[in-house]
Amino acid sequence: MKEVYSTDAASGCHKSESSKKTGTIRRNPAATLLLGLTLSALIAITSGCDAKPKPTRATRLSAPEQVQESTHLLRPVEVGASFTNHPWIAHVNVADLDLDGRPDIIACESRENKVLWLKQTDQHQFEEIVIHEGTPAPVHAEAYDMDGDGDLDILLSSMGQVFPNNDKIGSVVILENDGFMNFRPHVIAEKIARVCDIRAGDFDEDGLPDLAVAQFGYDQGELRWMRNLGHDWQFESIILLSLSGPVNVLVADFTGNGHLDIASNVSQQWEEVYLFANEGGGRFVPKVIFGSTNEDYGSSGISTADLNRDGRIDILFTNGDGFDYAEPGPRPWHGVQWLENMGGGFFRHHWIGDMPGAYSPVEIDLDRDGFRDVIAVSGFNDWSKPNAASLMWFRNDGNQRFEPHVLAHHPTHLMCAAAGDLTGEGFLTLVTGGFHAYPPYNHRSRLLIWERADPVK
Amino acid sequence: MSRKSRIASGIILMVAACIGLWLFLYRGSSSLAASYIPATPDMTGWAAPWVTQMKAIESAAEKGSIRDLGDLGLNYHANGFFQEASLVYEGMMRLDPSDPLWPYLYSDILSGFGKLEDAIELLTTTLGLDPTYPTARLRLAEGLQKLNRTDEAEAGFRKCLEDNPKDFHAMIGLARIHMDRKDWDSAEQMLRQATLIRPSLGAPFALLESVYTQSGKPGEAANARIAGTGKPAHEDPPDPWKDHLIDRCQDPYRLRVAAATPRYENDSLAAIALLERAISLAPQDASIHRQLGMLLFRNTQPQAALSHLRKSVKLDPVDPDGWAYLVHVLTESGQSIEAENQTVIGLSHCPEAPGLHLERARQRIASGDYTSAIRSLQTLIRLRPEESVGYVELARAYFASDRIDDGIAQMKKALEVEPGHPVAITTLALHAIESGDQAAARRLLLDAKAQLRVPPSDIQELTTAFSNQFGSQP
Numbered sequence: 001m002k003e004v005y006s007t008d009a010a011s012g013c014h015k016s017e018s019s020k021k022t023g024t025i026r027r028n029p030a031a032t033l034l035l036g037l038t039l040s041a042l043i044a045i046t047s048g049c050d051a052k053p054k055p056t057r058a059t060r061l062s063a064p065e066q067v068q069e070s071t072h073l074l075r076p077v078e079v080g081a082s083f084t085n086h087p088w089i090a091h092v093n094v095a096d097l098d099l100d101g102r103p104d105i106i107a108c109e110s111r112e113n114k115v116l117w118l119k120q121t122d123q124h125q126f127e128e129i130v131i132h133e134g135t136p137a138p139v140h141a142e143a144y145d146m147d148g149d150g151d152l153d154i155l156l157s158s159m160g161q162v163f164p165n166n167d168k169i170g171s172v173v174i175l176e177n178d179g180f181m182n183f184r185p186h187v188i189a190e191k192i193a194r195v196c197d198i199r200a201g202d203f204d205e206d207g208l209p210d211l212a213v214a215q216f217g218y219d220q221g222e223l224r225w226m227r228n229l230g231h232d233w234q235f236e237s238i239i240l241l242s243l244s245g246p247v248n249v250l251v252a253d254f255t256g257n258g259h260l261d262i263a264s265n266v267s268q269q270w271e272e273v274y275l276f277a278n279e280g281g282g283r284f285v286p287k288v289i290f291g292s293t294n295e296d297y298g299s300s301g302i303s304t305a306d307l308n309r310d311g312r313i314d315i316l317f318t319n320g321d322g323f324d325y326a327e328p329g330p331r332p333w334h335g336v337q338w339l340e341n342m343g344g345g346f347f348r349h350h351w352i353g354d355m356p357g358a359y360s361p362v363e364i365d366l367d368r369d370g371f372r373d374v375i376a377v378s379g380f381n382d383w384s385k386p387n388a389a390s391l392m393w394f395r396n397d398g399n400q401r402f403e404p405h406v407l408a409h410h411p412t413h414l415m416c417a418a419a420g421d422l423t424g425e426g427f428l429t430l431v432t433g434g435f436h437a438y439p440p441y442n443h444r445s446r447l448l449i450w451e452r453a454d455p456v457k
Numbered sequence: 458m459s460r461k462s463r464i465a466s467g468i469i470l471m472v473a474a475c476i477g478l479w480l481f482l483y484r485g486s487s488s489l490a491a492s493y494i495p496a497t498p499d500m501t502g503w504a505a506p507w508v509t510q511m512k513a514i515e516s517a518a519e520k521g522s523i524r525d526l527g528d529l530g531l532n533y534h535a536n537g538f539f540q541e542a543s544l545v546y547e548g549m550m551r552l553d554p555s556d557p558l559w560p561y562l563y564s565d566i567l568s569g570f571g572k573l574e575d576a577i578e579l580l581t582t583t584l585g586l587d588p589t590y591p592t593a594r595l596r597l598a599e600g601l602q603k604l605n606r607t608d609e610a611e612a613g614f615r616k617c618l619e620d621n622p623k624d625f626h627a628m629i630g631l632a633r634i635h636m637d638r639k640d641w642d643s644a645e646q647m648l649r650q651a652t653l654i655r656p657s658l659g660a661p662f663a664l665l666e667s668v669y670t671q672s673g674k675p676g677e678a679a680n681a682r683i684a685g686t687g688k689p690a691h692e693d694p695p696d697p698w699k700d701h702l703i704d705r706c707q708d709p710y711r712l713r714v715a716a717a718t719p720r721y722e723n724d725s726l727a728a729i730a731l732l733e734r735a736i737s738l739a740p741q742d743a744s745i746h747r748q749l750g751m752l753l754f755r756n757t758q759p760q761a762a763l764s765h766l767r768k769s770v771k772l773d774p775v776d777p778d779g780w781a782y783l784v785h786v787l788t789e790s791g792q793s794i795e796a797e798n799q800t801v802i803g804l805s806h807c808p809e810a811p812g813l814h815l816e817r818a819r820q821r822i823a824s825g826d827y828t829s830a831i832r833s834l835q836t837l838i839r840l841r842p843e844e845s846v847g848y849v850e851l852a853r854a855y856f857a858s859d860r861i862d863d864g865i866a867q868m869k870k871a872l873e874v875e876p877g878h879p880v881a882i883t884t885l886a887l888h889a890i891e892s893g894d895q896a897a898a899r900r901l902l903l904d905a906k907a908q909l910r911v912p913p914s915d916i917q918e919l920t921t922a923f924s925n926q927f928g929s930q931p
């Protein structure tokens with residue numbers, strides 16, 4: 001059988017072409033191979049057929065996006081009492097506490113041991129009222145009608161002391177609203193590992209609101225749920241996790257099985273996000289849904305969201321805790337992430353953007369384009385740099401690709417943020433709190449609302 | 458064509474083919490190596506010799522030197538240019554695929570940024586190339602645990618223990634798996650073993666306390682808590698593949714941070730060396746002198762410590778911490794007059810420095826001038842109302858000047874800002890006993906017993922005082 005070869009010089013490849021009869025040459029196969037090798041090498045050398053790789057290659061580490069300067073978008077407005085010292089606002093929240101139809105601001109001043117109610121008297125006009133003081137280091141306040149009497153009570157988390165301390169000095173406190181905005185404290189649990197966050201939900205489905213409690217502690221911490229026994233503010237504790245470092249708890253039906261689950265971010269050396277999936281009746285099954293083996297990851301906050309609007313509740317997540325360092329400050333891996341709820345208790349981790357010292361992620365459609373964006377504040381940026389951001393906006397392009405924008409460089413040391421429809425126009429307004437526990441002290445704030453400076457383009 | 462001519466032609470063709478092939482491969486690998494060289498990052502402010510050295514390494518890598526490309530990656534990694542290092546490591550895994558170092562170091566970067574699934578893939582590659590590197594196996598097991606792949610994690614930890622029965626990190630990992638399964642006995646066994654192997658580490662004691670609490674053993678829980686008090690929660694496993702990166706670090710801030718990590722906590726000489734390197738890179742940075750000064754003081758080198766602390770306050774006279782540390786070391790070294798002088802100078806630069814007001818108060822108390830001491834402490838409390846130290850010291854000053862009620866009031870305030878303060882609890886308990894307030898005495902004594910930082914001898918003394926005063930046991 002005769003073999004017919006043709007050489008496709010353009011591709012440098014050899015192919016058999018039995019149908020062509022023209023130019024047939026009978027060759028020694030070894031010589032042909034040598035000739036081919038020589039030719040292809042020469043072609044490669046002269047024509048650049050080595051397909052020079054692109055100058056930049058993708059790596060498994062997401063390249064940071066170009067940060068845009070959008071400081072013109074929002075204007076900070078001080079609300080509440082004036083200050084001359086170093087405010088320690090550990091938490092802000094938005095709720096219509098007096099149910100007058102105007103959302104108010106609730107805040108914790110951890111240095112002065114005060115729980116503040118900023119009653120909205122007119123649009124963006126607030127009157128500050130101290131509704132409780134004396135509970136040491138209050139760090140989180142949630143409004144919830146715990147006794148079912150139609151008014152909002154306050155779930156107050158007390159660390160006992162904000163800075164590192166392993167003593168059992170935390171407490172779970174409910175401030176009972178008498179309906180006339182007088183709040184009576186009920187200490188539900190005390191002398192326990194320092195408490196950072198409390199949320200309510202009927203986990204055992206008996207019609208009474210129970211509690212989920214994150215206790216950071218220091219060397220020893222816990223995560224518990226507290227079954228409401230239905231009388232005299234009595235609760236029974238069930239420990240879900242015995243690790244130091246739980247920062248927050250979230251309560252939602254993450255698994256979609258009709259029962260309220262609990263999620264929590266655990267920092268210290270563990271750096272994990274847990275889901276406690278409720279199988280019904282308060283039977284929780286623990287599961288790690290995110291973790292980092294970087295013991296210095298700095299988990300700092302979580303919140304619920306639905307970024308892709310698929311009806312499943314996602315989790316926004318920041319790592320930016322800089323408290324533990326020799327000098328408080330940022331790390332290169334600090335940033336904002338989301339855990340996409342894939343259903344059935346499965347989550348997929350996505351990086352949203354780099355952000356040194358990131359805290360308190362909030363879902364908000366800032367540019368009102370119908371896509372859900374994310375904002376976060378920075379408690380621990382490198383404030384010696386003039387371009388260090390204290391407030392960032394990660395703009396969602398609709399496909400969950402996020403474009404980072406700096407909304408503010410100062411005030412600095414923003415540790416908490418919340419969003420609520422303060423104007424009643426159907427759009428969320430941002431509220432932040434300043435926590436000035438370490439220098440520099442030249443750009444301080446206490447409580448700010450961020451008003452829209454320009455119409456959205 | 459004659460036979461000779463055919464042979465000659467064949468040889469010429471073969472040589473030409475070999476040259477061509479070699480050129481093809483060389484050019485290919487050279488351009489391949491070059492394609493993994495990242496764009497040079499902004500190195501403004503970095504040490505000029507290092508920037509020059511990096512340019513030379515980059516130039517050599519551009520010419521196809523795989524060794525230099527690797528060197529480039531290691532330098533980027535060591536100095537926090539993670540994006541650049543990642544690109545180089547991608548290249549090295551292709552160009553030098555038999556070296557497990559590249560996937561290992563790449564996994565370190567990725568896990569640092571929370572990209573655990575990618576990191577696990579690379580750790581698996583690492584172990585495929587070198588199954589004997591223990592830290593890779595441990596990191597893999599820890600990563601699997603955090604991805605909720607518990608069975609694989611458990612197998613990984615067990616393999617770590619098979620290879621090294623004293624691997625206390627693996628014991629802690631296994632104990633956590635047992636705890637998640639509420640298998641308290643197995644968890645206890647693992648953790649007790651870990652405490653025996655590493656008694657200086659706090660984490661196994663902290664977990665043991667939880668295990669005992671959960672399994673209804675409060676006494677053992679309290680003992681575990683006491684045993685773990687003051688011990689570092691975490692300790693990195695030995696990691697020579699990664700640790701050598703610090704030798705390439707040219708960033709003073711990173712060197713400072715490294716010197717303060719648990720890795721160097723028990724190796725003060727190595728930490729001192731890091732800080733000395735940081736100072737050589739940033740000789741005018743007061744904060745590094747301050748950190749080195751305190752480290753030298755802890756390492757019983759007070760004269761060297763004072764030299765750096767003096768330099769610190771000279772470079773940054775408005776840094777209150779520098780003055781506070783200088784005065785503290787002078788006082789501890791017995792140079793009380795110099796300490797007082799420096800306190801005055803420090804306060805002239807930093808009139809609102811809480812640490813200096815505290816030192817000033819202590820100096821005044823030592824000389825019996827309680828009025829001045831009380832003034833300084835009141836200033837301290839105004840500056841730091843959230844800290845208990847001012848109230849406790851003020852109480853002591855009041856007690857020393859026979860103002861007992863004022864002292865008790867300050868101790869109560871100390872207990873308000875720090876509910877478990879051991880000195881405040883015991884002082885108030887004693888006061889309640891002496892003033893005949895049995896209910897308060899009983900409550901405070903219970904608080905003192907629950908506070909594990911109160912020494913047992915103090916509890917015993919208070920119990921005896923209670924019995925003597927009230928004729929009954931508390």
